[in-house]
Amino acid sequence: MDPPQSPSREPERPTEQPMKTLVMSLEQPNTAVCPVGITLLVDVVSFAPEGYKTFEALTSESLLYNVEGTKFNFAFSGHPSRWYLQPSCSVTLKALVPSSMMFSDWIKITYFKSGEEHSNCVATMNITCVSSVYSPWQGPIMLVNCGCRNQYPPNPHEDMFDNRGNSVHLPKMVLKIQSPLGFFNTHQLVINCSHPDRVRLFGFERPCINPPYRMVLGPNRPFHVVTHLKNQENRLFYVEALSFPDADFSGLVSFTVSLLENSNNDNSESTIHRIEVIFRVAPWIMIANTQPPVEIYVTRYIRECNFMETIIRYSCAAQCHLAFCPPGETRLDTWIGNEVAIGYTYTPEQLFHVFLDFPWKKELRRFVFKNCLMPNFGYVIREREDDDHLDAPGFLEVSPPVTANGIFYPLGRILIGDGGFPREKIPEVNIKLRSFLYAQNVQDPLELFSAWLLEGNVKEFLTFVPANDRKGFRLLLASPSTCYELFKLQQTQGHGNASVLDSVDQTMLCYTGISLPLIPFLLSVQTCIAYNQRVLEAELGISERDIIYIPQLFRLGWIQDPITQKEVLRAGHLFPNMLNMIVLGSHLGIPKPYGPLVHGVCCVEKKVQSLLEPLGLNCHFIGEFFGHQGDQGDAYYWINVRRKPFSYKWWNIII
Structure with missing residues (x-):
């Protein structure tokens, strides 16, 4: 069974995502969450104390920082991370691995006056590094039948379907059949759905030129036995959703095709093979x-x-x-x-x-x-x-x-x-x-x-x-x-x-x-x-x-x-x-x-x-x-x- 071909969907992020800015405080440690792999900006300039000319940055092992827009201060060779505090300078921060405990990682910014080797002017931020998984939907998608000329939800008793006009934008589901001659004399295919009251599956009973499509699975029809199958055939179905996701409906709908022996769909032991495809209903935005x-x-x-x-x-x-x-x-x-x-x-x-x-x-x-x-x-x-x-x-x-x-x-x-x-x-x-x-x-x-x-x-x-x-x-x-x-x-x-x-x-x-x-x-x-x-x-x-x-x-x-x-x-x-x-x-x-x-x-x-x-x-x-x-x-x-x-x-x- 082939679902509609999913278009090439590389994860699309806008080219200019706003970068989150972490604000340091000299009064008390602030807290922040830093997802692994995401670059954050640390504001070391806006709240710097007056009269201080340089700064040092220090982080825990789970964090990596980088300083840009300023120059390194060579006056203190024993302090390899001391930089001039300039309006153009910026510090970026990136988490490498998740934190072992809440706010167990940190970044410290120490400010120095001119010629000062040690300073107690320290701003600290405690950070929790988390791992976020980017998982876009890769499966087929179906639209809700909610056209302004239609009833919503559609009338479940209307089972006719005009495949010449209405099928253009409906997702297709194709059963590819390759079997020996006479195989379906002793076997059959049955389609079941996880939410038959939320979708309609349209198909035809007997292959012909421009066959009439009817609802074969949907409200009051929880399964469909595929009949008149040839040993070499691509059987086409159309799918539509009847409602948007809601409190009692996640929007995920699975169709399962079972190959049964002896044409007995009531006997679970007769199931030879089962395949499944999951559709997601397009949301309202x-x-x-x-x-x-x-x-x-x-x-x-x-x-x-x-x-x-x-x-x-x-x-x-x-x-x-x-x-x-x-x-x-x-x-x-x-x-x-x-x-x-x-x-x-x-x-x-x-x-x-x-x-x-x-x-x-x-x-x-x-x-x-x-x-x-x-x-x-x-x-x-x-x-x-x-x-x-x-x-x-x-x-x-x-x-x-x-x-x-x-x-x-x-x-x-x-x-x-x-x-x-x-x-x-x-x-x-x-x-x-x-x-x-x-x-x-x-x-x-x-x-x-x-x-x-x-x-x-x-x-x-x-x-x-x-x-x-x-x-x-x-x-x-x-x-x-x-x-x-x-x-x-x-x-x-x-x-x-x-x-x-x-x-x-x-x-x-x-x-x-x-x-x-x-x-x-x-x-x-x-x-x-x-x-x-x-x-x-x-x-x-x-x-x-x-x-x-x-x-x-x-x-x-x-x-x-x-x-x-x-x-x-x-x-x-x-x-x-x-x-x-x-x-x-x-x-x-x-x-x-x-x-x-x-x-x-x-x-x-x-x-x-x-x-x-x-x-x-x-x-x-x-x-x-x-x-x-x-x-x-x-x-x-x-x-x-x-x-x-x-x-x-x-x-x-x-x-």
Whole structure:
């Protein structure tokens, strides 16, 4: 039995992987993990004490270091590893063998003043060397039958298959038969499958010209007896998956062909030979904001609306198509932003975008948008069960490709809002969605603490934008303290009578009073964001210089928890949340904050421009973004963006 030929797949790593930097400390030893064979950069310059001119490096036997960008100091012949401390110098570190114990290996950097032979100024880092195995998937891959014109999951009772049109991109499985004449009079071949409810195998009963293909193995058909075999024949089958990997399905499917004697497949002793081939179901992959936009979907069109005019202008500037979704009879206009995430799936032969839809309304019978898409799009609808959980794919965020703790995430990591904050017991939410994302096994989800927010949406306090430098992106974090400092500065400069939200409603919020009543709120919200920042830095391998703090204020209020029925304190944005921006390449559609006007210019907008425009980004502040549309919510939830997929091939990821 021959599976489809697997294309030549050399492990493909981007040519410019970000190198992790280890930061030394003179106060106390830091710790790090160093995978064997991976080169890390040791920063010996940034935290060097003032007045020290040279340094020495020393490592344990499991580590190998190299010094570049500086000169050797020949003044101390007895110290063969002393180097001049110059801004251009760098130290690289590589692990040779795994450590025998946790943090049993080390690197020490000793700093010296001019002419000094001995020094107590030592920075130490304790290191654990680990061996990581790079094992890309080498077997055949099959796509999920989730075309927007089809039912998902497909109807198991539809067993006909048009091999003239549908077979182009389906993987093939070929049985090569070479046997004596009459051999199959007393023997037979039986195909079994590990997950017959998750796949369909199409074949024909009798060889002929253009034979009709039917489902021979799948739901309610756990095995298939191959009939009418010739002694010399290549019997062709087509394979398709019926569902993506999930909590109860790893995505690995094995087909076993058994050669039986006496045509008795019930007798295990009659098995003469058995061969097996394993397929992997192509996963669903989410796309980061930093990828170029292709098409914008809007669920609402309002004539003479500045928001719509700006969106149209954006789509032209970013060279992406603008599509208006037909009105839904049973869904709010916010469904495209709240309930849908647009990703993709692919094999070496075919790629198509897939809409992942977790509708909040049960029994979604009539949904015309799905039928308005191009036939080469996929659409997966996961209907609610009889519970109170609302899965919200629109509340997800995904990072750009990152390297953290020696592990490269070429497709980024999905960020999920969760109640996992120390000292609090928050009920789990999004259980089905979380299980689905973990099962894809390519974008290792990272759970953040978002239970302090009114909606629990991680996009309320973070987002990613592209940047025209070596890193390629920046993490934007909401910062109440940055906003407070900005307002405080304007107050000291004599602009204390300006107001927030002056152009939105009749409520005059004089920010001269922010310093007293809002300080407890600022501290509470800032603590939650700071906790998430520490998690992001550790799990995404980013540092302070990769983060931009966006001035944003929140207000706190008591609401009734729908699960516990208890009053809980939650935060919502005080003025339009600028983190809910629309990222279209270098064009950012940012909710207009309606901040204090200083000399006719919003000081909040001016601050944000000064932070983002040096990165090559264009800031466009959009009015009518705030949630003044009744039950429709902020305009941010009226849209979704289809983006260009990552170039990295998922089957080269460690699995």
